[in-house]
Amino acid sequence: MNLFDYIRPTSLDEAIAAGATPGAAYLSGGTNLLDLMKIGVKTPATVVDITRLPGLDSIERLADGATRIGAMVRNSDLAHDSDFATAYPAVAEALLSGASGQLRNAARLGGNLMQQTRCAYYQDPKSACNRRAPGTGCAAIGGETRNHAVIGWSDQCIATHPSDFCVPLAALGAVVEIAGPDGTRDLPIDQLHLLPDAASAGGMALHPGELITGLRLPPEAAGFRAYSRYLKLRERTSYAFAIVSAAAMLRIEDGVILEARLALGGVAAKPWRRPEAEAMLRGTKPDAETFHAAAKALMAGAKPSGDNAAKITLAKRLATRALQRAAEGTPGVMPALPASVFPSEPTDRGDHADA
Amino acid sequence: MPDTFPTSGAHTRMGSNSGQPMTRRDGLAKVTGTATYAADNRPEGVLHAVYAMSSEARGQVTSLNVAAALAHPGVVHVMTPENRPPLARDPDSKPGGMALRTEALQDNSVRYVGQPIALVVAQTLEAATEGAALLSPTYAVEPARIGFDGGEAFETDSTGFGSPPTVNVGDIEAGRAAGTHHFDATYETPLQYHNAMEPHAIVAEWDGDHLTIDTPNQAIVMARGAFADYFDIPAENVVLRSPYLGGGFGSKALPIGPQLLTILAARELQRPVKLALRRDQMFGPVMHRGATRQRLRLDMDETGQLTAIDHHTTATTSSFDTFIEGASAASRNTYASPAIATSHSGVRVDTGTPGAMRAPGEATGSAALECAVDEAAEVMGLDPLEFRLRNYAETDPQTGKAFSSKALRECYALGAKSFGWENRPLAPRQMRDAQGHLVGWGMGTALFAAHMNKAEARAVLRADGSAMIATAGADMGQGAWTALAQIAADGLGLGIDQVEFRSGDSTLPNGGVAGGSGHTATAGSALFAAGEGVIRKLADLATEDPESPLFGAGNAGVVARDGRLHRADDDSRSQSYSEILRNAGVEELEGKGEGARDPGHAEARAMFSHGAVFAEVKVDPELGQVRVTRLIGAFAAGRIINPHLARSQLLGGMIWGLGFALMEEGIHDKRTGRPVNGDLAGYHVPVNADVPMVEALMVHEDDDFVNPLGVKGVGELGITGSVGAIANAVWHATGVRPRSFPIHLETLIG
Amino acid sequence: MTLSISLIVNGEQKDIALEDPRATLLDVLRDRVGLTGTKKGCDRGQCGACTVLVDGRRINSCLALAASQDGAEVTTIEGLATGDDLHPLQAAFIEADGFQCGYCTPGQIMSALGLIREGLADNDPERIREGMSGNICRCAAYQGITEAVIKGHKAMTDTGESQI
Structure with missing residues (x-):
């Protein structure tokens, strides 16, 4: 890790002034930034610790029914806030399926939205990477690509966005609140993570010096509480990034879907959502075939970026499954294995007999 | 040896401590x-060392920016091939027995990613770490050779540390001809990395020509001698302290380059020096399990008795040293067959040299053999346990000798009963749980030699x-x-x-x-x-x-x-x-x-621990996600000194089997040779939630031949059998035969 | 630049002149405070060996800049036993053989304490397994760990300790 200046401003203005200097980086929970500094991917000249900025650590229900979450709210606090988890169960489930109890205690909302890709080539400063070092190329192409993007990628970059949290947030149309040298602005979460295109590797839509101060879930986002799930495929039962994940939320009345939300994680450089896929479900009855058709529409145009064609099949099937599970109703209590396709194993199978 | 050495059965002096399930004294x-683990030692004035790693798999280091490293505040010394003091023993020498070549800055060459190319010593760990990064090496790079098809094939004259690569019993062609049913398949296992929780560490301190090192080691006195050789001092001048190892699994027996460099730095600077490997450095110079490609040909007569077992293994090793995973050896002692052919060959790739990793040879060989036997049972239309019983080895198939003890039949019976094996449908895809997940049951035989040194x-x-x-x-x-x-x-x-x-x-x-x-x-x-x-x-x-x-x-x-x-x-x-x-x-x-071991007994008897492992898996039929919901093993390993701790050892081995079957895989980029998952977020080992139910049962076994105590061993037994049991359960659930490890979920979906 | 920070470690105030802003809480605990019970397994939040409680919450001390923790209350494995009296979780880990090599054990125990204080594990083994999955044990003593958390939690509940 390079030497840096550490400062801990006490006001947002002070923080932004410091953050706007060349080479500055904002530090919140540190679970991603510090990690990237240790492996030489991030080399900030100044680390601006924003963890103690006032007023960024609350969860508020606004008068119009929206919910605002401060950028310094911890993942664990948000997931375990009973009002929040009741209103947005898929978000809570996604949060609890990510990382570990320790990391969720440290990680904050803002940092989570800013989380960088886990592409091995991005993480290796010796490898070509347009995202890390624009113009150097993409070493992932032609490399080990089992975990890479299958939709929305370009020859510039085939990385995926690793967050679980952002997937249901995208489905719910969350709005990111940003402050910077030029004042404050709102940005739909759909525009926070930029897809690569022919000319650029994508990345974050924040301008230099800008930081995330909070996130709003619009009033209608609370309308899916009764039919929401987040599911995640991974290489081990817990403490692993998704191979593919899916958030599905439905508003059902009298057996008819009034509105549907559907987003996928692990397939693209951002949470993958398409309103036209959701529109296909509106006015239909929950049904596996319709769900599958929507999932197919969501992944239309997908193509492997390497040895990862199976992810396309998995993504469609997982999206279908998430819709099915959502249609069955939000579980009464958080599953013991959040986001797992498996329910809890019975406990009376020989172990802990005396417990 | 003592003049009299009564055997355990007749021995009246045996007291009441052995056999008790005591909790750990530590x-x-x-x-x-x-x-106190090695890195916990903090002698007065200790300096911190970090070694710079090669980012290239093959070639030469052409420059190092030593000035930049030295200019970093706190850096006190940079050791490179230019100024590295001499070692009395060439790091490329192999004096025989248990030894491997290692990299201690003997020249500018690079032979795998992660190889030490310089050592930076500083007042603080932070400064040493950054100093190593500031060296910004440049290289003359040659193309990396990675994977079975990228490397250079060769005939090997040994497996492991000097074991014979080829052992044949009977007439394999005659055996093959005697078979009415034939099975032929190839299995692959990947590179695996030990990844003990404690990364290798050393604190070295000199006092004149006396050296004290705190470093985790599995063979303390042997290693003391090796360290002494490198520094040309009598073995008595070296004190090696290793009261606790944070896991070893085979990777902490032989001196490695970074340790030698740390000791050199301590002598050069006349200060105690500490070095602890970073986790990413655990994917280079500290050995690993080589990848294997194993062809198994099994021939059976009408009754399902094996007439021939032919097991050939190709395993990867480094470009500069030979350690071949002796996987085919698993077929020498497990099942009865009049003809057995076992052989090995190698492929040289640009990784570090493999070495002993928990059940070296046995784990990979058992994985393939137990899958093959299961497939052969399917060919015969037989229950997998019945097939194994029909091929039960009453005497050692390799030597024909009597076993010193073998309660495998009892293990099969106890394990099957505890598991409920008798209710298993023969065909795959017959069982589902309430959620519609496929359920499968599989089994494997566990076998591990009862070694003594x-x-x-x-x-x-x-x-x-x-x-x-x-x-x-x-x-x-x-x-x-x-x-x-x-x-x-x-x-x-x-x-x-x-x-x-x-x-x-x-x-x-x-x-x-x-x-x-x-x-x-x-x-x-x-x-x-x-x-x-x-x-x-x-x-x-x-x-x-x-x-x-x-x-x-x-x-x-x-x-x-x-x-x-x-x-x-x-x-x-x-x-x-x-x-x-x-x-x-x-x-x-x-x-x-x-x-x-009593040489007479060693000559007369074949000595192994045995066991039977039964696995239940659930598999999502559309998504391929697998969970091992039950894993039950029954083991016979001679006298059990402490059932409490032996059970833990067996459970740990079984869970290693789970990791082997479903997740462990060291992946190197084929173009550069760099690990793409060289950390614990990418190299998956099982976590707590992966193991909802695991049990190890122990079958009583008296053995008057292995040693006077009647003790065999349990450390590596559990991993054997378990890999196959899980893979076979996956087949039984899905109808898909896994032949490549780990079993990726996408291979299980139609 | 030298930063002055102060930590309450196991109830004791430690004023530390931090010459290097790069130091993590883990390295400060081990190298400066001299509490080496907390272990470094990966240094990247991928194994849990460095778990400590900060202001009552379990975190990976390897991914916390010490400077950022100024003023925090830190509890490490050394802060659990009272004299010769082991904390119920420590006793339960021994009894259930919740470890082999012991290297991950301080992190496991601190994580278990954090999990219990989070109040979410109940006595459901599956929730405990999930809740303890951020602590890798390569020896794979998982069954003993889960059993130890259940036993330790029960003992803590019996003595009212989990409410602290």
């Missing part, structure tokens, strides 16, 4: 954070009747601090709390190697013999003392128990150790013992 230190021990009985007993044993988690103390206390006829057990330090008698699952048997035998030596002398004192109630009983006429000698023919006549010593005017009595 438990208190480990749960309070006071157990050589060890020594020393016991001293003190005037107060307590004793000190010592051997340089190594506890890497298997429980040596406890199990060896139990054996030692029995040898002395004392309660365990009357015995001060010293271990983990090279100043003590050679405790042999904590490896090959033979440490308890070997060091335990030495300790027991040392205690027995003391008791023999004590018995002489008592039985020759006319004042003693034991007078005239003769050495063999007394029994040691709870700090007293009793007459064997009259238990009421006894005398305490302290009284015997006092009456004889003796301050203390010393005994020495050695542990090694």
